[in-house]
Amino acid sequence: MSCICQRPGQMDIRRGVVGLATGAGAVYLLYKAIKAGIKCQPPFCSASPICIARECPRPGERAWPQEVPIPQVSGVGGAQGDSSTFLSCLAIERERHGRDSGELRRLLNSLECKQDAYTKSMILHSITRCVYLLESEASTCTNDDITLVGSMLDDKDNSVKIQALNTLKAFSGIRKFRLKIQEHAIKVLELISTIWDSELHIAGLRLLNNFPLPDFVHPQLRRVMPALMEILQSDYILAQVQAIRLLSTLAQKNDLLYDILNCHVHSNFLNLFQSTQPGSLLFEVLVFAERLSEGRSSPHYRAVKWHYNEQSLHEALFGDDSRLADRLLALVIHPEEDVQIQACKVIVSLQCPQDVGIRPSCPPSHSCFNNGE
Structure with a gap:
């Protein structure tokens, strides 16, 4: 009889233990989920200017599909990247308060100076980021600035050409620059058809796909049609x-x-x-x-x-x-x-x-x- 009386108490204890274990397990799983979410945040704003700027490959990097995370760069390149990101954040903060940071103008002025290929590539990459992130400052640029960036398409180094194409694409998002950028369409088609480089093809074709091509480039399009078909x-x-x-x-x-x-x-x-x-x-x-x-x-x-x-x-x-x-x-x-x-x-x-x-x-x-x- 005594055994029968003890069973309800034992059952209550067991239920309590099971409930405690279940609750602890749920809390642990929730903790793991939150921790994983902090470590690996999905690109919720993939269409935002900031995310677009992050997707632009730096000189020496390959363009990665959106599904593949861009690897971290260490060493000197990483320091350059951290510095560029820090300056961009400062510039964004100044623009948010209605002040012109002057960062984009300084970069364009430095591009006019004689620089080595790597430095020019880094400057162009930073200009691209600024155009995406600092829209009001980018809108104050002139057609002369577009001409300056376009002149980089004649550089001997392919990485400079690629970064210049990325910068022109960034500027093509601003309506007033599209006609000026269209003037470089023939040069872009020439690069695509004469240089077999996948990264250059991607950058050039993205630019051409970003605005309507004028009729005056149709003769050049006929000449490069075989090259486009080969890329396909x-x-x-x-x-x-x-x-x-x-x-x-x-x-x-x-x-x-x-x-x-x-x-x-x-x-x-x-x-x-x-x-x-x-x-x-x-x-x-x-x-x-x-x-x-x-x-x-x-x-x-x-x-x-x-x-x-x-x-x-x-x-x-x-x-x-x-x-x-x-x-x-x-x-x-x-x-x-x-x-x-x-x-x-x-x-x-x-x-x-x-x-x-x-x-x-x-x-x-x-x-x-x-x-x-």
Whole structure:
């Protein structure tokens, strides 16, 4: 009987111990979560000017995808970086109180002096950060400052060219400088087509994708089209994405569409449509294919009988022996919804010409999806 009386007490003790252990475990897990969050904060403001400035690679660094954290720089480079960050913070604080820090003007003035390649690269990198972070000071700059930065594109050192391209891109976010920066478009296209450097390709293409290209650069675009197509077929995803974005924009220009479609491509070009490709690249490639399909189906383009070489982009995508249809059907079940939707859009654009609205029905075409497929 005594044993029976003791059981409720023992059960209460056990419940208390279990509750205490559970509570302690929960507190410990919460502590671990907070500690991990402090050590590794996600980029909540990836679109903010500060985050954009942090993404700009320093001289000697490679451009890293947004998913990959930029490694810390130690030694002399780290000291330079810490100093630059400290000065930027001071400049931001002064601007917040309505005072011109003068930091951007000092950097531009120092760029005019004779400097070695590394120093020029560091100055340009700091200017880029200041343009993103100190918008009011950047707006007070002049076209002469843009010309000064543009002159760095003629430097012999590639790292200086890359940093100058990054700086021009930063300034291109300010509307009043866009016309002046457009004057350097031909030079940027020349650099992209004559120097095989992935970092330079990324910096140059990002700049070109940041503003509408004027008509006077179209002749130069025709000359560099093979180089753009080679970058697209390279193995460096960041450069590929930037190249395909530019080509997608150019595909909407009537006077450039044939030059794109007749451009020589590798025999394995359709590998870009494989489901194993990164989703970001696949999506851009599908947008490119849709715009090409719409362009070649437009009444303006179909009014002329065009001839294409056997190894052209047109034959790879829309030729009688093209396997594009198989690739598109495989992408309809891709894990990423954006890719699925874009693949369906390409299929629809291949089925019917763009002027279907003024016709009673879609006429027969050479699409691989006809005949019940």
